[in-house]
Amino acid sequence: MTLSFPRPRLLIAVLLLATVLRADDGMWLLTNPPLQDLKAKYGFEPTPAWLEHVQKASVRMNNGGSGSFASADGLVITNHHVASDAIYKLSSTGHNYLEDGYHAKSRAEELKCTDLELNVLMSIEDVTARVNAAVKPDLAPAEANVARRSIMAEIEKESLEQSGLRSDVVTLYQGGQYHLYRYKRYTDVRLVWAPEQQAAFFGGDPDNFEFPRYNLDVTLFRVYENDAPVKVEHYLKWNPAGTTAGELVFITGHPGSTQRLITMAELEYARDIQVPNVMRYLKNREVLLLSYSARSEENARRAKDEVFTIANSRKVYDGRISGLLDPVLIAAKEAEEAALKTFAADHPELGATDAWDKITAAQLVIARQALRHNLLEAYAFNSDLFGKARSLLRAATERALPNGERLREFRDSARTEFELALFSEEPVYEDFEILKIKNYLEYIAMELGAKDPVVQAALGGKAPAVRAAELVTGSKIHDLAFRKKLYAMSPEELAQVDDPMLALARAVDAEARAGRKVIEAQAEVKQQAHARIARVRYAKDGDKVSPDATFTLRLAYGTVKGLQQDGVDIPAYTDIAGTFVRATERNNVPPFNLPATWLAAKDRFKGDTPFNFIHTSYSIGGNSGSPTLNRNGEFVGILFDGNIHSLVWNYAYSDTVARSVSVDVRGILEAMRTVYGADELVAEILGTK
Structure with missing residues (x-):
């Protein structure tokens, strides 16, 4: 009888594995879409012209999101939460555009962003x-x-x-x-229209990664060249009729990263080391930010964008660890890997029989180095000032090396993007920087121990509060002219500059670089081994599995579909009337309070207008802002989230209860007209002006 216990689990694992191999779960290259599967299942085969059009109408935001062109005059739509960093940097004490929203009534009022860059994919070449x-x-x-x-x-x-x-x-x-x-790069990007953040993120953290949802998570920018709106050939026409339940939809966006093709050794590392480390860091930062925000309205304004980012990331990792602890997911991954290993053993000519062992050994080395690498390299003392100081220090050294031997972020082809970030004129608030660095000095001491040499070097013989104040108030790194002066210096000249933030970067740089070198060398071992496993996978399954996400343009698809959760049927759509019901149910208490503009417009709304909807398209972080398209390549919505069940999609796909969430085109247009009086933008988008 004991043999019967694994059988249901194995059956579920096999079913999940079968799901993993379905074409619907793919994040497909636009140069290699699953044409046969689309035609067989949905009777639709996108043409080369269709693929080129949606490719060149899609945009990548340098702050980690996606978007699309909405008019021939360079109008771009993305999510408000993708745009929030740019909106925050345009705000000030007297102009809180995150809280109050913004509407440029003319082209002259469109606000130029400080460091936002948009990229449009023009071509792909196999090298x-x-x-x-x-x-x-x-x-x-x-x-x-x-x-x-x-x-x-x-x-x-x-x-x-x-x-x-x-x-x-x-x-x-x-x-x-x-x-x-x-x-194609665009660096002159201007804010055109954004709703209040409370309309964009109604329901706040409690409703985040849930459904039903009632969010106007959209923002409009305009792209300029030579101080004039850019003229684009490829933009998405909006279909004001929207979608219907069961309809085939697509998303074209830039998913950041997934780990669907990693080995069991890498999965166990993520479960036992990587994700727990990140979660500790995120939760520490979230407590700090919420405490700072509670002290004054101005503090809340300064921290609001960062609070959203960290809280969102924390919830993502909560979902990931839940998935990594799911025995069904683990069993499916084990079954998949066992099948690949068996195939590799039966086909030794593929040269992959020891590939998994190579990855396991490399992962053990990475695990020993991971904590120090994150603390010294990835998290960068939780300080924009420190990040800029380290960039200046390394730029001088890396420029002296041949292009191919430099760290990747300093290669010639990345210089424009690097300089855009380095010379950003984003606001710096000394008290906020001091608090964040003080907290980080305490955090690194708790993680590594107060006697650790790098901790002692970072503290410089002082208490964290004293040291943090010294680093921030004594530094001139916040001054743009000073940064430009340092950037022009040779390593020898830079070594003579007496600046405390630069000195901190020097003090920890050798060890940070050494740890990074170890990580990159082991990553190379894994990369070579994965290349051999990829040969096995292709020989066994062909191109039925798409590559993991890499923040590059992908095509995903699914159907508009409700779900059953906890025995309750949840329809695929919410409507605008439901927004007011939800606010009333929660007594209009934040984060379920609606902006005054919405309350004033309540009686003018067409309450049955679809607002948000769910579909089975495969998405992940980075897809935020992806246009949701019908089979005609028309804009019918914009992806802004997934439900809590979709967070496991980082490791495996299932469409049983996991869903992507989009703002419906009908809800966007209704709100723009009824609440914001943005009729001129609606006319531009619909081509009726």
Whole structure:
């Protein structure tokens, strides 16, 4: 009888594995969409012209989100929560555009963003053979990593010089393929219209990653070139009729990262080390930010965007750890890996029989280094000032190296993007910076121990509060002219500059670099092993599995579909009337209070207008702002979230109860007309002016 216990679990795992291999779960390259599956299941086959159009109408935001062109005059729509960083940087004590919203009544009133960049994908080229040819099989991991970095930088530089387009070599299938992506860059981006954040994020953290939802999570920008609105050929026409239940829909966006193709050793590392480390850090920051915000309205304004970002990330990782502790998911991944290993053993000519062992060994090395790497490299003392100081310090050193030997962020092809961030004129609030650095000094001491040499170097023999104040008030890194002066210096000249924030960057840089070198060398080992596993996967399954997300443009699709949760049927759509019902149910207490503009417009609304809807399209962080399209390539909504069940999509796909959530085009248009009087923008978008 004991043999019967695993059987239901195995059956569920097999069913989940079957789901994993369905085309619907893919984040597909637009150069390799699942045409046969689309045609067989939905009777639809996108043409090359359809694919090119949606590709060039889609945009990537440099702050980690997606968007799309909405008019021939460069109007771009994205999520409010994607735009919130840019809106925050345009705000001030007297103009709180996050809280109050913004509406430019004329082109002259459109506000230029400080450091927002949009990218439009123009072409993709497979450069796998050239990259692999440059990495000789007898090289040690660290040498192989340098060789790979060097050839990727060389390809990017050549492409940039030849095309004038931003050029990025992207790693796909964990090293199985390398593609060169060329982007048209836009750096003059202006805010046109944004609702109040309370309308965009109605329900706040309690409703985040839930459904039903009632959010106007949208913002409009306009792209300029040579101080005039850009004229674009490819933009998405809006279909004001929206969608119907069961309808096929697509999303074209830039999913940040997924780990669907990782090995069990990597999955266990994520469960036991990576995700818990990140969760501790996020929860520490969230408590700090909420405490700071509660002290005054001005503090709340300064921290609001960061509070949203950290709270959202914390909830994402709560969902991830839940998925990683799900025995059904683990069983499915084990079954998938066992099948690949068996196939590899039966086909030794593929050369992958030891690939999993290589990854396991490399992952053990990474695990030993991970905490220090995150604390010294990834989290950057929770300070924009420290980040800029370290960028200046490293820029001087890296520029002296050949392009291919530099850290990736300092390669020639990335210089424009790097300088845009370095010379951003975003506001700096000394008290806020001091508080964040003080907290981080305490956090790193608790994680590594007060006697750790790097902790002692960071503290400089002072208490955290004293040290933080000294670092911030004594530094001139916040001054743009000073940063530009330092950026022009040689390493020798920079070494003579007496600035406490720069000195802190120097004090920890050697160890931060050393840890990064270890991580990158082991990543190279894993990359080579994954390339061999990719050969096995392709030989076994063909191209039925799309590559993991890499913050590059992908096509996903599904159907508009409700769900059953806890025995309750949840329809696919909410309507605007439901927003007011939800607010009343919660006594209009924040975060369920509606802005005054909505309350004033309540009787003018068409209450049955669809507002938010759910669908089975595969999405992940980075997809926020992705246009939701019908089979005609028309805009019918904008993706802004997933429900709580979708958070496991980072590791595996299932459409039983997991859903993506979009704002309905009908709700957007109704709100723009009824609440905000943005009739001129509606006319531009619908082509009726």
